[in-house]
Amino acid sequence: MSGPQRHGGVLGIDVGGTKVALHAEAPGRPAYDRTFRWPRGAADPADDLTVLAVEVDRLLDRWGPVDAVGVAMPATTDTGGTVTTWPGRPGWAGLDLTGALRRLFPDAATAVADDGDLAALAEARCAGADDVVYLGVGTGIGGGIVLAGRPVPGRSSAEIGHMVVALDGERCDCDRHGCLQSVASGPATLRRAAARRGGEVGFDDLRAGLDGREPWAVAAVEESCRALAAAVVSLGEILDPALAIVGGGFAAGLPGFVPLVAQRARRAGRPGRPAPPVRPAALGGLSSLHGAVELARDLTGTPAPARPVPIA
Numbered sequence: 001m002s003g004p005q006r007h008g009g010v011l012g013i014d015v016g017g018t019k020v021a022l023h024a025e026a027p028g029r030p031a032y033d034r035t036f037r038w039p040r041g042a043a044d045p046a047d048d049l050t051v052l053a054v055e056v057d058r059l060l061d062r063w064g065p066v067d068a069v070g071v072a073m074p075a076t077t078d079t080g081g082t083v084t085t086w087p088g089r090p091g092w093a094g095l096d097l098t099g100a101l102r103r104l105f106p107d108a109a110t111a112v113a114d115d116g117d118l119a120a121l122a123e124a125r126c127a128g129a130d131d132v133v134y135l136g137v138g139t140g141i142g143g144g145i146v147l148a149g150r151p152v153p154g155r156s157s158a159e160i161g162h163m164v165v166a167l168d169g170e171r172c173d174c175d176r177h178g179c180l181q182s183v184a185s186g187p188a189t190l191r192r193a194a195a196r197r198g199g200e201v202g203f204d205d206l207r208a209g210l211d212g213r214e215p216w217a218v219a220a221v222e223e224s225c226r227a228l229a230a231a232v233v234s235l236g237e238i239l240d241p242a243l244a245i246v247g248g249g250f251a252a253g254l255p256g257f258v259p260l261v262a263q264r265a266r267r268a269g270r271p272g273r274p275a276p277p278v279r280p281a282a283l284g285g286l287s288s289l290h291g292a293v294e295l296a297r298d299l300t301g302t303p304a305p306a307r308p309v310p311i312a
Contacts, residue, residue, distance in 0.1 A: 009066035010300060011059070011108075012292030014115065015073050017088025017139040021289050022055065024063055032063040043089035049100055056104050069105050070295030072115035072288040073097070074142055076157075081112060087173035088139060109299040114157035118291025119281075120144025121151050123245045125294075126282045131241045133276070135160055135228060136248035136287065137257075140173075141181040145239065161185070163234065165227045180231050184224040186250035193220035207254060221257065229264030229275075236269075236276045247281025 009026035017038075024032040036055055039047050060066075075086035081098025101110040120134035124146040136142040143160025145152045152158070161181035162174060169178030170188065182188055186203070193209070194201040196216035201209075209217025232244045244265070246258045262278035269275040281287050 008300075009064060009068075010293060010296035011066040011069045012289050012294075012296055013069065013071045014286075014289035014292055015071060015075075016115075017074065017086075020052065020055070021286070022059060023289055023293055024059060024066055025293065026064070026066075029064060032059060034059065038089070043091040045089075045092045045095045048089070048092075049104075053104060066105070066108050066296075068109045068296040068299035069101065069111075070118075070292040070297075070299065071097075071101065071110070071112045072118045072292040072295075073112050074115050074140060077112065085174075111295055111299055113291075113295055114142070114144070115288040115291070116142030116144040116160065117151045117157050118144070118295060119247060119283075119287035120146045120245075120291075122283060122290035122294055123247065123281055123287050124149070126290075127243060127245070127279070129243045131239070132243050132245060133160070133232070133235045133239060133241045134245045134247065134281075134287070135231060136281075137184060137224075137228070137246065137251040138186055138248040138285070139250075141185050142248070142288070145235075145241075147239065147241075160231060160235070163231050165230050180227055183227040186248075189220050189224045189250070192223060193217055196220060203250070203253065210254060210256070221254065222260070225257065225260040226264050228261045229268055229278075232261065232265040232278055233268045233275045236265075237273065240273075241276050244276045244278045245281050246278060247283065247285065247287045249285030252281065252285040 009024055011024040014021040019035055019037045022034045039051060074088060075083045075092060077083050083092045083095045083097055086092045097112060116136055119136050120132060123134050124132040130149045132146045134144045141161030143158055145158045162179045164178045165180050165183060166178040170182040171177050172179035172182035190201050193206050193216055196219055206217055246261055251257050258280040265275040265278050283290050
């Protein structure tokens with residue numbers, strides 16, 4: 001790659017289990033935003049990468065070149081960038097993600113990081129807080145920890161979604177029982193609501209049920225919020241963060257969801273060690289995407305704008 005400052009374009013890609021969001025920006029060019037869904041059915045990585053390649057070509061043709069690409073991933077990868085596990089799209093196990101990105105972006109620097117870590121960093125910077133725990137509620141539950149202004153992944157990323165909150169709870173897609181994700185993720189909440197209602201429940205149904213205070217909707221969401229509050233309290237006991245932030249598309253789309261987590265966490269604090277205050281993600285369901293853009297900026301040394309770039 002020659003002249004990383006040649007175009008100034010940076011691209012963030014937020015990869016999810018069902019959809020992918022892209023945001024590109026560069027001085028003197030309007031921002032580029034695009035969201036697309038993965039193909040339905042079995043998660044064949046070859047099919048997925050073909051769809052991603054089409055979207056990349058669209059970006060480059062319509063918007064222009066990029067110098068750096070940051071990718072937020074929910075999958076577990078090894079040090080070489082190979083996917084080891086991804087329950088959301090299990091067919092990706094064994095995929096050389098680093099190599100795939102090099103083929104997609106041969107003229108750009110690329111980097112991959114855990115979506116929860118990147119979301120936590122973006123939210124911490126937005127909040128102006130150095131010590132933050134982040135929980136992202138969507139198709140799964142991601143999370144990240146920032147202490148002294150830096151992500152703290154340890155030997156690997158913080159798997160907050162796989163904290164055990166109920167040893168005898170539901171089976172998680174990781175095959176263990178009682179993970180936070182098995183109780184409080186979007187799909188888990190919808191399944192529980194459907195069982196209580198006695199019929200299929202989609203996200204819009206759940207939201208309407210909450211608006212109408214339908215018992216099946218209220219009870220399903222209450223259980224998810226209690227589990228999230230338990231995780232916040234436990235993280236508070238271990239890390240003593242200044243702030244706990246709850247984001248993700250599922251949480252952002254349900255009015256009252258985060259305040260209920262905050263209320264339950266506050267009640268569960270103990271004398272001398274209150275639970276950290278809980279706030280909704282300032283970046284909504286786009287925290288990981290903002291973090292991916294920041295990762296791309298770091299690759300080129302491009303400073304962040306004085307104000308957060310709006311990502312619609």
